[in-house]
Amino acid sequence: MSDYRKEQEVAIEAVRRASLITQKVLQTSISSLTKSDKSPVTVGDFSAQAIINAILAKHFSDDKIVGEEDADDLRSKDADKVALKEKVIGLVNEGLMAEGADQLEKPLSETEILEAIDKGNCQGGVKGRMWTLDPIDGTKGFLRGGQYAVCLALIVDGEVRLGVMGCPNLPIDKSAKKPQEGNLDEVKQRDDLGVIFVASEGKGAFQRPLHATSSTQLTPIKTREITPEILSKASFCESVEAGHSSQGTNAKIAEFLGISSPSVRMDSQAKYASVARGDGDIYLRLPVGDGSYQEKIWDHAAGCLIVTEAGGKVSDAKGRPLDFSIGRTLKNNKGVVAAHASVHAKVIEAVRKALEEEGRGHL
Structure with missing residues (x-):
């Protein structure tokens, strides 16, 4: 069984940075647009996908990525979409230049950011390595201050080998009460929220606080015994x-x-x-x-x-x-x-x- 230790470290850092940026978006204001399938996409979706894809490309340049979003709407000349693109550029660079592992030395250009988003265009398949990414799973929940997740997984030869998930609005302590569904004010005020979940094939499942700075702070988790x-x-x-x-x-x-x-x-x-x-x-x-x-x-x-x-x-x-x-x-x-x-x-x-x-x- 392969050891995906490096992949896990990189994935945790990528999901952490993307999740923190989505939290910042929630604390300020959420710009969004409606895609052709009538589903919403936000400044947080685009920013999280660009951040994660840029980090993956830095460490695993040959790996393909199956991502949910593309940058077509951000190339529009429509004034609202241009404004949203400018917010994405600022958030991506803020996320990537923050102190810590994978910190950028200089900001990415607009072209580099749009290209990073578009790296998610792989069509999948049974052979080789690929990552699959949902930059914000549960966009409607994100928009109303409910639960959402930043989800990244490594698939090798058709099998999921590594999974990392950021849940910015879940309590760190599982026994703590979850925020009331859709209560954005409560989400903004609580400081006990934000968890990253991690699993590597054959190695068990773990969680750690989103705001922790060290990947060594992993606590094993188990499903509840229900006979x-x-x-x-x-x-x-x-x-x-x-x-x-x-x-x-x-x-x-x-x-x-x-x-x-x-x-x-x-x-x-x-x-x-x-x-x-x-x-x-x-x-x-x-x-x-x-x-x-x-x-x-x-x-x-x-x-x-x-x-x-x-x-x-x-x-x-x-x-x-x-x-x-x-x-x-x-x-x-x-x-x-x-x-x-x-x-x-x-x-x-x-x-x-x-x-x-x-x-x-x-x-």
């Missing part, structure tokens, strides 16, 4: 957005499992992080509508490995492993289920029953 006998006491983690997962189906699954605890709803791969460290138990993201939507690899790669290395199991709705080897999407999978390994099979059986009852067993 089949006490499964009824488990809790679900679900998306805030109803369009992201079938909440009605989730309620049927909870009924089949005898679970009565209210679901915890939050945006982004922060749900994976919550399951991994035991302040949530089951993450469900089941198909909606006709099930034609294909999950993107950057939405799951880091979280999948972190949960797995923490003692959990992640699969699609039929219990099959997630396949990150076939491009930018998980087109061979439908839905995502993450749970403690000891109860995962029971959850999958409940998922099967619920989908069949709805006449969607073919999904």
Whole structure:
């Protein structure tokens, strides 16, 4: 098994710098625009992608990157987009020139920053090394002061080998109360928020404070032990957005499992992080509508490995492993289920029953 120690150190620093810049954006003002698919993209998304891609290119120049964003909108002559681009340039250079590892000696030019964003254009595949990046997973959560995550994973020959995730609005202490969903003022005032989660294949899962300066401050994390006998006491983690997962189906699954605890709803791969460290138990993201939507690899790669290395199991709705080897999407999978390994099979059986009852067993 390869040792990805250098990759882990670089990825932690890249995610740390990008996450700190997104925190600064939250503390000031968020400029955004709407993409062609009607989803929002913010100054934070562009800045985080540029920072991470620039650091990856410095250390691993031959590696490909599968990123969510591109810089096309920032090349527009539209006045609002030009203004947003100027903010991105300032934030990227602030993030990269801050004191610490990978500190730049001089600012990047506009061209260099746009090119860094566009490094995320790899189409994926089964051979070789590639990174997959979601600079802000849960942009709607980010916009309203909810949960979001900066997610980076290394995929080698189609398998996720390393995952690093920054969750700036999660409490460092898992027992601490999460900020009220969408309460931006609370997020701005609290100083106990900000966590980086790390997992390397076969090495376990860890967390550290976002503002820590040393990667040695890694604390092991584990999924909460939920035996089949006490499964009824488990809790679900679900998306805030109803369009992201079938909440009605989730309620049927909870009924089949005898679970009565209210679901915890939050945006982004922060749900994976919550399951991994035991302040949530089951993450469900089941198909909606006709099930034609294909999950993107950057939405799951880091979280999948972190949960797995923490003692959990992640699969699609039929219990099959997630396949990150076939491009930018998980087109061979439908839905995502993450749970403690000891109860995962029971959850999958409940998922099967619920989908069949709805006449969607073919999904």
